[in-house]
Amino acid sequence: MSRPAPISVEADPASTTHTNRVRALNDAFRRSFVGGHVMLSRGIASLPEEQRREAEATVQAFEAFSVADDPYNEHDFGAFDLAGPRCFWKIDTYDRSMVGHSTNPADPAAGAVPASIGAAPSGPVPAQPLAQPQRDVIAEIEGLAQLRANGSLSEAEFEVMKAQALSQARGA
Numbered sequence: 001m002s003r004p005a006p007i008s009v010e011a012d013p014a015s016t017t018h019t020n021r022v023r024a025l026n027d028a029f030r031r032s033f034v035g036g037h038v039m040l041s042r043g044i045a046s047l048p049e050e051q052r053r054e055a056e057a058t059v060q061a062f063e064a065f066s067v068a069d070d071p072y073n074e075h076d077f078g079a080f081d082l083a084g085p086r087c088f089w090k091i092d093t094y095d096r097s098m099v100g101h102s103t104n105p106a107d108p109a110a111g112a113v114p115a116s117i118g119a120a121p122s123g124p125v126p127a128q129p130l131a132q133p134q135r136d137v138i139a140e141i142e143g144l145a146q147l148r149a150n151g152s153l154s155e156a157e158f159e160v161m162k163a164q165a166l167s168q169a170r171g172a
Helices: 013-032 049-061 137-149 155-171
Strands: 039-041 077-081 086-094 113-121 127-129
Touching (some): 013 137, 013 155, 137 155
């Protein structure tokens, strides 16, 4: 399935700012897996733990974005090879009720939740939720603070994502 051609945002500074905010939020979630839900396909979930962790780490470290795979420059999709199979991941942003897509993915305080990263071998494989791995919450919050310090996150976004990280840690 191909995506429609992106609309040019160069003429509209508000669109560029919106895209920058969505990209920063997607990058923060992808790098930390904090503030959303990570879904793995059955194919990836059934891999030996070492390979599964390698897939997760590859998604978190992913920086090979291209115009072909990321035409809107939101850093919401990527592909990589994992010991043979071609794997794909995708970030979708849903509303807080998880019923529909967020009306404003650039504003987590308004209800935007990065909801899924699916890493799957090419071909149709149904996704299933997995338990979250153990997390170093202090390191995650320090990472969010760094994003806040460099201007990638607003104070409100930082507070929302910090609260989500702490909430997830309490629930784990």
